[in-house]
Amino acid sequence: xxxxxxxxxxxxxxxxxxxxRTRLAFVGLAIAAVITAVALALWRPRQSVAxxxxxxxxxxxxxxxxxxxxRLGSYGSNAELTPHLDRLASESVRFEHVLAHAPLxxxxxxSIFTSLYPTEHGVHDNGTFRVSASLPTLATxxxxxxxxxxxxxxxxxxxxxFGLNRGFDVYDDYYGEKRGFLSxxxxxxxxxxxxxxxxxxxxxxxxxxxxxMHLYDAHAPYRPPPELARKFPDxxxxxxVAFVDATLGAxxxxxxxxxxxxxxxxxxxxxxxxxxxxxxxxxxGTFAYDSTLRVPWILWAKGxxxxxxxxxxxxxxxxxxxxxxxxxxxxxxxxGQSLRPYLTGEIRYExxxxxxxxxxxxLTQDWAPLTGIVQAGHKLxxxxxxxxxxxxxxxxxxxxxxxxxxxxxxxxxxxxxxISAGSDAVSVAPPDRETVAKLRALGYxxxxxxxxxxxxxEVDDPKRLIDISNAYNEASELFGEGRTEEAIAIFEDIVGRxxxxxxxxxxxxxxxxxxxxxxxxxxxxxxxxxxxxxxxALLGLLGAYLLDVGELEKTVGLxxxxxxxxxxxxxxxxxxxxAYGRLGRFADARKELERVLDLDxxxxxxxxxxxxxxxxxGRIEEAVDHLSRALAIDPGAATALNGLGxxxxxxxxxxxxxxxxxxxxxxxxxQFDALxxxxxxxADGSPxxxxxxxERFVREAPAQRYRADIEKARAMLRLAADGR
Ligand SMILES: [Zn+2]
Numbered sequence: 001x002x003x004x005x006x007x008x009x010x011x012x013x014x015x016x017x018x019x020x021r022t023r024l025a026f027v028g029l030a031i032a033a034v035i036t037a038v039a040l041a042l043w044r045p046r047q048s049v050a051x052x053x054x055x056x057x058x059x060x061x062x063x064x065x066x067x068x069x070x071r072l073g074s075y076g077s078n079a080e081l082t083p084h085l086d087r088l089a090s091e092s093v094r095f096e097h098v099l100a101h102a103p104l105x106x107x108x109x110x111s112i113f114t115s116l117y118p119t120e121h122g123v124h125d126n127g128t129f130r131v132s133a134s135l136p137t138l139a140t141x142x143x144x145x146x147x148x149x150x151x152x153x154x155x156x157x158x159x160x161x162f163g164l165n166r167g168f169d170v171y172d173d174y175y176g177e178k179r180g181f182l183s184x185x186x187x188x189x190x191x192x193x194x195x196x197x198x199x200x201x202x203x204x205x206x207x208x209x210x211x212x213m214h215l216y217d218a219h220a221p222y223r224p225p226p227e228l229a230r231k232f233p234d235x236x237x238x239x240x241v242a243f244v245d246a247t248l249g250a251x252x253x254x255x256x257x258x259x260x261x262x263x264x265x266x267x268x269x270x271x272x273x274x275x276x277x278x279x280x281x282x283x284x285g286t287f288a289y290d291s292t293l294r295v296p297w298i299l300w301a302k303g304x305x306x307x308x309x310x311x312x313x314x315x316x317x318x319x320x321x322x323x324x325x326x327x328x329x330x331x332x333x334x335x336g337q338s339l340r341p342y343l344t345g346e347i348r349y350e351x352x353x354x355x356x357x358x359x360x361x362x363l364t365q366d367w368a369p370l371t372g373i374v375q376a377g378h379k380l381x382x383x384x385x386x387x388x389x390x391x392x393x394x395x396x397x398x399x400x401x402x403x404x405x406x407x408x409x410x411x412x413x414x415x416x417x418x419i420s421a422g423s424d425a426v427s428v429a430p431p432d433r434e435t436v437a438k439l440r441a442l443g444y445x446x447x448x449x450x451x452x453x454x455x456x457x458e459v460d461d462p463k464r465l466i467d468i469s470n471a472y473n474e475a476s477e478l479f480g481e482g483r484t485e486e487a488i489a490i491f492e493d494i495v496g497r498x499x500x501x502x503x504x505x506x507x508x509x510x511x512x513x514x515x516x517x518x519x520x521x522x523x524x525x526x527x528x529x530x531x532x533x534x535x536x537a538l539l540g541l542l543g544a545y546l547l548d549v550g551e552l553e554k555t556v557g558l559x560x561x562x563x564x565x566x567x568x569x570x571x572x573x574x575x576x577x578x579a580y581g582r583l584g585r586f587a588d589a590r591k592e593l594e595r596v597l598d599l600d601x602x603x604x605x606x607x608x609x610x611x612x613x614x615x616x617x618g619r620i621e622e623a624v625d626h627l628s629r630a631l632a633i634d635p636g637a638a639t640a641l642n643g644l645g646x647x648x649x650x651x652x653x654x655x656x657x658x659x660x661x662x663x664x665x666x667x668x669x670x671q672f673d674a675l676x677x678x679x680x681x682x683a684d685g686s687p688x689x690x691x692x693x694x695e696r697f698v699r700e701a702p703a704q705r706y707r708a709d710i711e712k713a714r715a716m717l718r719l720a721a722d723g724r
Contacts, residue, residue, distance in 0.1 A: 049344050052327025054301050058264040059142065059210045059322060060202075060255075063112070064244055065105060065154065066218040066284065067270035069098075069296045071241045079235065081242040084249020085268065085298065092266075092300035093343060097312040099354045099374060103272040103284045103292035105157045107357075108315065109164060109214075112269065113137040115319040115334035117355045119420060124359045127439040131163030136331035138319045139167025139210065145328045148209040152198040154216030155188040156438045161602070168212075172197050174636065187438055191215040191247040199251060207263060208326075215244050218274070220283045221477045237276060262302050265325060269318060270295030278396070279466075285444075286462050286469040288358045288370055288381060289397050301325065304343075312351040312374065313339060351376070355419045361462055361469065364445040364503050368456035373416040378405075380412040384461045388412070432571045432605060436537075440510055445472060445503055449535065468494060472507065484515045495524075502528065502538045509541060516702030518548050536566050543575045547582075548705075555579040570599040574606055581613050589613055604634035611643050615650075623647050638668035645677055654681060665693075672701040676709050679716075687720050694720075 069075035072082045074089035075096070101111045102118050110116075110123040114135050123129040131137070143149045150170040158164055158173065165171035174189075174197075198213045205211070217224075217240045224232075224239035232239040248268075255261050273292040275281035284292040297318070316336030323330045324338035342349040353375040361367040372381040379397070381387040388402040388409055402409060458464060475490035491508035498504045505528040512521040525542040539562050546555040559576040563569055577592030590613060596606035611626035624647050630640035645660035658681050664674035675697050683690035694713045701710055 049304060049325070049340055051324055051340065053303065053340075054265050054325045055327035056208055056263075057301065057326060058205075058208050058260075059147075059326065060264050060266045061138075061210065061212045061322075062248060062266075062268045063109065063212070063214050063271050064218065064241075064248075064268065064296075065214065065216045065271055066220070066274045067241065067244075067296060068273040068276075068291065069270070069294055071238050072296055074298075075296055079232070079238055081232065081235075081238045082245040084245050084252065085296075088249075088252065088266075088268070088300060089298050091306050092298045093304060093306065094308050095297040095299070095313050095339075096308055096310040098270075098295050098297040099312060099314050099356065100270075100272045100293050100295055101315055101354070101356050103288060103358055104360060105155070105219075105271055106162055106164075108271040109158060111315045112271070112318050113139065113164060115316045115330070115336040117316065117335050117419065118357055118359075119355065120335060124357065125363050126157045126360075126444050127162075127435055128363065129162070131166070133163065133166065137164070137167050138322070139164075139212070141167070141319075141323065141328060141331055142210045142326075143167045143169070145326075146208070148205045149211075150198065150201045150205065150209070151212045151214075152194045152201070153212075153214040154191070154194050155214070155219070157444070158214055161435070170201060172201075188216050188219075191217050191244050195247055195251045199254070202255070202260070215248065217241075217244050220274075220473070221480055237274060264301075265322065266298075266300040267318070267322065268296070268298040269315075270297070280463075280470070281466055282470045282473045285360045286358060286370075286466060288356050288372055290379075290391070290395065292358075293356055307343070309339070309343065311342075311349050312354065312377075314352070314354045353415050353419070355416070358462075360445065361465070362452075364449060365465075365468075365498075365501055366449040366452050366460075367462050367465055368460040370462060371416065371420060373412050373419065375412055375415055378408060378412060380409060380416060382413070382416060383463070384456050384458045385463055432574070432603075436541075437510065437514075440476065440507070445507070449502065468498065475507070475511070479511060479514075484511065487511055488515070499531070500533070502533050502535050505533065506538055506541055509545065513545060513548070516704045518545060518704065521545050522549055522551075536562065536569055536572075540569065540571050540575070543572065543579075547575055547579055552579050552583050556583070568599055570596045570603060570606075573599070574603070574609060577606075577613075578609055581609070581616065586613065586617060602633050604630040604637050604640065607633065608637060608640045608643065611640065611647075615643060615646060620647050620650050636667040638664045638671040638674065641667060642671055642674035642677065645674060649677075649681065654684075657681060669700075672697065672706060675701070676706070676713070679713065683716055683720075687723065691717065691720055 071077050071079065072089070073080060073086040074094055100108045102108050104126055106126045106129065107118050107123045110121050110131050111118065114121045114137050118124050121131065121135060123131055139149050139151070149168045150172070151165065151168040152172045160171050160173050194213050194215055198211050202209065202211055218237060222236035222240050224236055224243050228239040228242050229236060232242060252261065272284055273294055274284050275287065275291045278291045279287055279289050281287050314336060316334070317339050318336070320330050320334050320336045320338040321340055324340045337352070341347045353373050356372050356374070358370040362369040368384050370381065370383055372379060377390065377392050379389045379391055386402050387400045388405055389397040389399070390401060462469070471490050471494055475487040478490070479487035488508065488511050491511050495504045495508050505524055509521040509524045512524065522542065522545045525538060525545065528538060529542065539558060543555050543559040543562065546558065556576065556579050559572050559579065563572040563576060566572060573592045573595045577589045577596065580589035580592060590610070593606050593610045593613065596603050600606070607626045607630035611623045611630060614623035614626060624644065627640045627643045627647065630637050631644070641660050641664035645657045645664060648660060649657035658678065661674045661678035661681065664671045665678060675693060679690045679693035679697055682693065694717050697713045698710055698717065703710060
């Protein structure tokens, strides 16, 4: 990665000019001079916040996902959704204009925690990128400075595997609880669960500590608790914000009552906003208007004078500001600057330019890449149909001035070129299938496009294509609500409209596969291959699905060719290994799975498959070893838990086996092998206890795959009923 030094030059300290001086400029020179002198004499720093004013304090850092400023009373809302945050804001520094650099969770958090633009930290999308292990972050910096560090995240998009976990002693990304919709239980958890975990940790932490809480509730789909849905029936998004406010507020009250806030610097920050239909966008990630780029930032510390800072500031400024206040030296290269001197008026503030991008549609669907810059109140969006807005008179960005203000466009373009130069060419490997599946369930598209066009015209502009983004979005929400047929119909429609889109075919195939229509999923992908689509992600998915339908020879043929073409494609080796294993080619299988671990030493899936392989060959102890490693990497790995249950059953240790199967089912309600194993094991000793599991298996297990087992479960239920 190319690194530049800190481009935003630190302004040299100069005497501030009180505004009275300019207002008096028309008065006679002598009088003006006298008055200016008086004004200067009277001028004092409003209350100085020295560098390191809060040295040694704890840092409580709260990011609220998908938070629009206009839902907060302190930022102008009348809806009374956020009484706690509003009270906090009145006692804090409230930054009025805060800009994200990407309207997506992982890229935005990476900029917050590294003080770098996406062009510098290289994380341009959720799921397909990992934060480089060589980048210092807020967490590594504070840990090096002696802080105890704990992270408590609300959703899989920030899972430890994406690399923000470095520098944290504890990285709690266990998504065990979620209101309703059990099928996605492992992907996100509500604010109260995140807060409870953080609160336990803070209760035991020694000072100074740094705790980061990520609260995901306001992210779509909006499913607030019923009482808040009733209170704010016309704004379910706002009701989610209200839930976060109430949960966070109660927590801060408890900390305050325990006297634990006085020694703590507190930050509440949004990662990006939400479009809510503005500019035709439903949620976020496709466009980069202020509805998704602007976020709230509230900074509180005992002794910090409450004020509103109305100039434009950036996500990259957060980390240098906090480190400055805490007296911890920042890493050498940061893009942002500390805002501390400006809070006191020591130095006159001039907003530096702020880079932004929204590249998910480019990366996953080969639409035109969207980048841009905000400078001196103007926003330039670089696209085939370019846009320029004057944000002060036109905050909703309705009047495109691009054709009128050519001089300004040229200047902003130069700044944008300067920032973009040195950016890595964006190229990414497809993520593993499990990651893709989890991110799809949260509504993200993740399969990277290969063989991009490189040249884009108006037909590739996201403004022309936004209804397709919205359709993906709607389909994934319907799917999450269990309205799978409606979702599949929308995906079919997208395939019809975008027949050259690999992502469209993969989304449709994924939805079919998830509903048990695996043969149809295979047919969709094979059709795509016949039509000439041949990117790695699509072929890899086809290989995995062929494996699921038991077409082992076909799988081997496809994947052998794929890994010849892409020798570093770990996922391909993994599925090839599984296919060899099922064909009884154990030595080949082992070789492929070990190759996966060469490429990706933290592949829980490879350990899991090596474990299964050992199990199938009766090497139980070796199996336990591999499966335990899988579990150590991914504590929620339900297939490893199922395998460990199986291994202990083989060792005759039924109570332990039952415990593992229970954990497997708890971790992933869709782990039907474990569910069936658990029911069978229980039926042996305590048939009554087995009944609810058998009933659930009959009700929920996909009929196509588990037909025989479902029949068996039905028979057992009849026996149990007769026995009663
Ligand atoms: Zn987010």
